[in-house]
Amino acid sequence: YIPDEWxxxxxxxTVIRELGQGSFGMVYEGLAVGLVAxxxxxxxxxxxxxxxxxxxxxxxxxxxxxxxxxFKCHHVVRLLGVVSQGQPALVIMELMTxxxxxxxxxxxxxDAKEGLAGCPMSKRAPTLFPYLNANKFVHRDLAARNCMVSEDFT
Known part of the structure; x- marks a missing residue:
């Protein structure tokens, strides 16, 4: 891997808190300074x-x-940056709240203790599949556990 503009x-x-286990290691919520402005x-x-x-x-x-x-698609979690120098390596991604x-x-x-009323999930999600196909990308582990939900329910 060669460091680049990412x-x-x-x-x-700054790491704030642990979110869960990913396929390679832990996933944390964090703060990044200067990524947007x-x-x-x-x-x-x-x-x-x-x-x-x-x-x-x-x-x-x-x-x-x-x-x-x-990838530049509203239905694909956005990469924001990479920290490849030092350990551990970090992949900085859009937070799916x-x-x-x-x-x-x-x-x-x-029966969920704090279930939400209704399910306002995006009905445009099927546009994801033609996008991935057009980019000749095969996920190989597409499952509900690997699909993330954003603040606006996308």
Whole structure:
């Protein structure tokens, strides 16, 4: 992996709290300074690679981020930057405040303690599949646990 214009200085990143386990390591909520505008803080998701990961796994982790650099679609979580220098490597992504689709849908069940009324999910999500197809991209693990829900229910 060669650092490029997506590289972000580690000093601009602050970890706030743990969100969950990702395929390569932990995912945290964080703050990034200066990603959108100079001096402005942006809430982000920070994917990390496990400290016990092999060099091959670390490279795969950064290569996954490289693939995301090409995507510009409202229905694909947006890559905001990469911290490849030092350990752990971080992939900085748009924060999806409502979590994964599987957990979100389970929270809507009538027996859920704090279920939400109705399900205002986006009806435009099917536009995602022609977009991925046009970009010759195959996800290989498309499941509700890997679909994220944004603040506006997209």
């Amino acid at each position: 590289e972000v200085s580690r000093e601009k990143i 100079e001096g402005e803080e942006t809430k982000v998701a920070l994917k990390t690679v496990n400290e016990l990961a092999t060099m091959r796994e670390r490279i795969e982790f950064l290569n996954e981020a490289s693939v995301m650099k090409a 409502r979590g994964d689709l599987k957990s979100y849908l389970r929270s809507l069940r009538p």
